[in-house]
Amino acid sequence: MPLLHKIAVVVVIAAVVAGLWLPDRGPDTTADATRAAGRGPAPGGQAGPTRGNDPAAPASRPAAPSSAPPATVGPATPAAAAAKANELGQIPVIMYHRIIDNPELSLDRSTAEFREELVRLARTGYVPITAGEMVSGRFNVPAGRHPVVLTFDDSTPGHFALDPQGRPKAGTAVAIIQEVARQYPGFRPTATFYLNQELFGLAGQESAGLRWLLQNGFELGNHTLSHKDLSTLSKAAVQKEIGDIESKVVSLTGTHTATLAYPFGSEPDKRQWAERKEGAYDFKGVFLAGWKPSESPFDEKFDHLAISRVRSEGKIKENDCKQFCSTAWLDRLDAAPGERYTSDGDPHTITFPRAEEDRLAKELRGRGRVY
Numbered sequence: 001m002p003l004l005h006k007i008a009v010v011v012v013i014a015a016v017v018a019g020l021w022l023p024d025r026g027p028d029t030t031a032d033a034t035r036a037a038g039r040g041p042a043p044g045g046q047a048g049p050t051r052g053n054d055p056a057a058p059a060s061r062p063a064a065p066s067s068a069p070p071a072t073v074g075p076a077t078p079a080a081a082a083a084k085a086n087e088l089g090q091i092p093v094i095m096y097h098r099i100i101d102n103p104e105l106s107l108d109r110s111t112a113e114f115r116e117e118l119v120r121l122a123r124t125g126y127v128p129i130t131a132g133e134m135v136s137g138r139f140n141v142p143a144g145r146h147p148v149v150l151t152f153d154d155s156t157p158g159h160f161a162l163d164p165q166g167r168p169k170a171g172t173a174v175a176i177i178q179e180v181a182r183q184y185p186g187f188r189p190t191a192t193f194y195l196n197q198e199l200f201g202l203a204g205q206e207s208a209g210l211r212w213l214l215q216n217g218f219e220l221g222n223h224t225l226s227h228k229d230l231s232t233l234s235k236a237a238v239q240k241e242i243g244d245i246e247s248k249v250v251s252l253t254g255t256h257t258a259t260l261a262y263p264f265g266s267e268p269d270k271r272q273w274a275e276r277k278e279g280a281y282d283f284k285g286v287f288l289a290g291w292k293p294s295e296s297p298f299d300e301k302f303d304h305l306a307i308s309r310v311r312s313e314g315k316i317k318e319n320d321c322k323q324f325c326s327t328a329w330l331d332r333l334d335a336a337p338g339e340r341y342t343s344d345g346d347p348h349t350i351t352f353p354r355a356e357e358d359r360l361a362k363e364l365r366g367r368g369r370v371y
Contacts, residue, residue, distance in 0.1 A: 071366035072366075077344070080351040083342065085351040087344060091148065091340075092293045093134070095309040097153055107311070126147070127142065129190065131285060131287065134297060144342060151193075152191060153263075154227065157201040159200055161200060162205060162208070191219070195223055206252050220253070222259070222260045222261070223263060258285070261286075265289025286305045287309055288306055292324065300359055350368050353371065
């Protein structure tokens with residue numbers, strides 16, 4: 001054997017031996033998958049609002065051993081088929097900013113417009129769930145109904161305030177959500193509030209206010225301390241922006257947030273800077289400021305670190321809202337109901353038409369049901 005060939009053989013053998021004995025220096029994909037599924041510990045050992053035995057705790061996508069045959073998708077129940085369930089359909093994640101009586105800025109919505117949109121959702125069969133519940137895949141929506149996620153950015157006073165009796169102040173988003181829920185039983189009074197340092201302008205009532213929200217079925221999310229564009233910041237600055245508001249929320253409530261919404265929808269240079277920092281934060285989902293509904297969390301294409309949202313707005317010319325804001329998308333889903341998520345009524349199964357089977361995430365096939 002030529003000398004160079006002998007040397008090559010020796011090098012290959014040495015590399016194989018090293019691979020067997022040396023620790024893996026690459027990314028810990030198992031740990032990353034575990035964190036994404038919500039099975040890892042909360043930062044600093046503290047349980048977040050969607051962890052532990054809470055039904056909103058992020059659901060796992062258990063990876064089957066590579067040698068195991070693919071799980072079989074079973075038949076749907078007659079009731080699920082009758083409901084035309086499609087749990088691989090799209091979920092509207094609606095993005096709100098200021099809610100005020102008389103809008104001043106382009107992203108503002110009037111209290112009347114907000115109420116009108118909620119009433120439309122209630123009348124057309126939508127049931128609010130939280131951002132954390134959606135990411136987890138653990139939510140319980142009645143058969144034939146459709147999940148929707150109401151998200152509020154920037155924690156402004158129009159979102160939430162307490163009156164002298166300790167109740168939500170009239171005219172705030174929280175008060176209006178509760179009023180619509182009373183008017184339309186089945187419309188669950190919940191939403192996710194993405195917090196900045198202003199914390200609704202509660203001024204001395206921060207702890208009481210945030211705890212009231214958690215105790216009454218609402219969810220808190222992270223929107224960074226001062227709403228800077230993360231795409232312009234260093235790793236240290238990104239982690240400080242996210243970590244400082246997270247620390248403040250934990251100090252006021254005793255719980256971590258489960259999800260993050262990027263200011264301006266802008267990602268940092270590296271996603272992992274925002275996703276997790278040991279002992280500070282560990283998000284199960286990250287939301288953009290997008291222009292379309294989200295994929296189902298059971299869809300193979302669902303990316304828990306880049307979840308789309310839809311701006312709340314009518315069919316106006318600005319920013320292509322005639323096609324891509326909430327009114328346009330709700331019209332489109334009403335006209336094509338097969339494209340939206342319709343529940344089978346059983347949180348333990350994932351039901352869909354047979355034609356959609358290829359979209360189901362492979363690790364979830366055991367829960368799949370077709371008709």
